[in-house]
Amino acid sequence: MNLAAGHPGFLSPTGVEIVFVLVGLATLGAALVTVTTKRLVHAALWLVAALGGVAVEYLLLTAEFIAWVQVLIYVGSVVVLLLFGLMLTKAPIVPPITRDDPSYAEVRAQATADADSGNRWIALAVALAAAATLVTVVVDAFRSTWIDLDESVAGSAKVTGVALFRHWVLPFEALSVLLLAALVGAIVLSKRRKGGER
Amino acid sequence: MDALDVTARIAAVLLAFLILPLLVGQTEHKVMAHMQGRVGPMYAGGFHGWAQLVADGVKFAQKEDIVPAGADRRVFQLAPAVALIPYMLVLVAIPVAPDGGVVHAIDAGIFFVLAVMGVGVLGSLMGGWASANKFSLLGGLRTAAQLMAYELPMLLSAASVAMAAGTLSLPGILGVWEWWWLPWQLIGAVVFFTAGLAELQRPPFDAPVADSEIIFGAYTEYTGLRFALFLLAEYAGIVVLSALTSVLFLGGWHGPFAGSVGWVWTLLKTGVLAFGVIWLRVSYPRLREDQVQRLAWTTLVPLALLQIALTGVVKVVM
Numbered sequence A: 001m002n003l004a005a006g007h008p009g010f011l012s013p014t015g016v017e018i019v020f021v022l023v024g025l026a027t028l029g030a031a032l033v034t035v036t037t038k039r040l041v042h043a044a045l046w047l048v049a050a051l052g053g054v055a056v057e058y059l060l061l062t063a064e065f066i067a068w069v070q071v072l073i074y075v076g077s078v079v080v081l082l083l084f085g086l087m088l089t090k091a092p093i094v095p096p097i098t099r100d101d102p103s104y105a106e107v108r109a110q111a112t113a114d115a116d117s118g119n120r121w122i123a124l125a126v127a128l129a130a131a132a133t134l135v136t137v138v139v140d141a142f143r144s145t146w147i148d149l150d151e152s153v154a155g156s157a158k159v160t161g162v163a164l165f166r167h168w169v170l171p172f173e174a175l176s177v178l179l180l181a182a183l184v185g186a187i188v189l190s191k192r193r194k195g196g197e198r
Numbered sequence B: 001m002d003a004l005d006v007t008a009r010i011a012a013v014l015l016a017f018l019i020l021p022l023l024v025g026q027t028e029h030k031v032m033a034h035m036q037g038r039v040g041p042m043y044a045g046g047f048h049g050w051a052q053l054v055a056d057g058v059k060f061a062q063k064e065d066i067v068p069a070g071a072d073r074r075v076f077q078l079a080p081a082v083a084l085i086p087y088m089l090v091l092v093a094i095p096v097a098p099d100g101g102v103v104h105a106i107d108a109g110i111f112f113v114l115a116v117m118g119v120g121v122l123g124s125l126m127g128g129w130a131s132a133n134k135f136s137l138l139g140g141l142r143t144a145a146q147l148m149a150y151e152l153p154m155l156l157s158a159a160s161v162a163m164a165a166g167t168l169s170l171p172g173i174l175g176v177w178e179w180w181w182l183p184w185q186l187i188g189a190v191v192f193f194t195a196g197l198a199e200l201q202r203p204p205f206d207a208p209v210a211d212s213e214i215i216f217g218a219y220t221e222y223t224g225l226r227f228a229l230f231l232l233a234e235y236a237g238i239v240v241l242s243a244l245t246s247v248l249f250l251g252g253w254h255g256p257f258a259g260s261v262g263w264v265w266t267l268l269k270t271g272v273l274a275f276g277v278i279w280l281r282v283s284y285p286r287l288r289e290d291q292v293q294r295l296a297w298t299t300l301v302p303l304a305l306l307q308i309a310l311t312g313v314v315k316v317v318m
Helices: A015-036 A040-060 A064-088 A104-115 A120-141 A157-167 A169-190 B003-035 B052-062 B073-091 B109-130 B134-165 B170-176 B186-200 B224-249 B258-283 B289-317
Strands: none
Touching: A015 A040, A040 A064, A040 B073, A040 B109, A064 A157, A064 B109, A064 B134, A157 A169, B003 B052, B003 B073, B003 B224, B003 B258, B052 B224, B073 B109, B073 B224, B109 B134, B109 B170, B109 B186, B109 B224, B134 B170, B134 B186, B134 B224, B134 B289, B170 B224, B186 B224, B186 B258, B186 B289, B224 B258
């Protein structure tokens, strides 16, 4: 049987589909700026835009619960943690001189160079490989799956909960143990050794 | 739901958002004054200075809007909006009356309100970092540390109510609420309200804006309307926190004659809690930064976990 037989097709897209693509493009743009901007804190803020865009995509796919969790965990906590970390480092705010100062361009270039780890091309290769793997897997898994937006509640809290604690409970618990191990590891690493040295 | 209905609901949210925070602000002026043996504003508007905050708004609008030369311009200017808008969005999901007395019922309502409230703190962080001022940066650091410490107990105590009700939807929780939940969820209520105060940086958790140490924290460099927006965000936060606490723990619109005057009960409970917030500001000394952290991690988190255990036990036994 042809899998695409019951497929509504991509010609004559609905409003939701158009919005989905547009939000996707905006998210991609924000993500690109996140990794290319020269200022670290701007990168963190663009990351907020990218993660928020992903949350909107979840909403459009009726996965309401996942969308709010995405905002709560990633925008509300992870980015705050990132910003907290950046504020502790010497991340250059703006060089502490004004724009009309003659050495402004020089200081600016120095700050930019300081923020560059020199791993640009390796990072690009890793990102491309990860993206290729994910796109292949996701496209292969959901090739002809179609959500009926009018009646579907596939992403409501109840459905998500049932799926998580009935079919996926073992992976869920395994992840909890993994996170607990990470927590214990972090405490061990941050604890001072005897004799007062760090 | 037709267009007229939607417009009416949005207008109601806007109206509540514009009026309630100002009401809380004016109440704070008067309550603080009377608790300290003063009379507070008496002239603006004639009757007991009711128009004081309107006058303040006009004053703020007239002030020059200054952006420091070393500041990161766009982030600096965007910050007040990021701080303020989330609180307006949260109001959409808060039920004020039974049977559809909510602007938009959201399936995972608890997650929605907590997630969106957390975003508001980004505004303070942006302001703190972009000001290029060391006091602002310290304020931003303290804000971030405080948010991370108090987000967890707040979530856990809200989760306890969700467990008790068997739903994440705010109208759904009120639908099954009964009076004996009051003592049952008491610990959770205290933890939630305290953590909420800390997230709003209200006294006694106002170390991020401690005027005697770091001027005004992340808002040090702000003037005029942008400063007023940050202040408005604080008062909107008080309204949202009080309304949420009353919905989650005090039964929202439940009360005698709830069918006809349910919204009065919601407003009354919210008002009493907001009064409590103001009272704390006048009567309680500011916690030191390490005390703020210790309270969250060694007191509130264990208490919230205890509440969850209690909820679970009662739920299974009943």
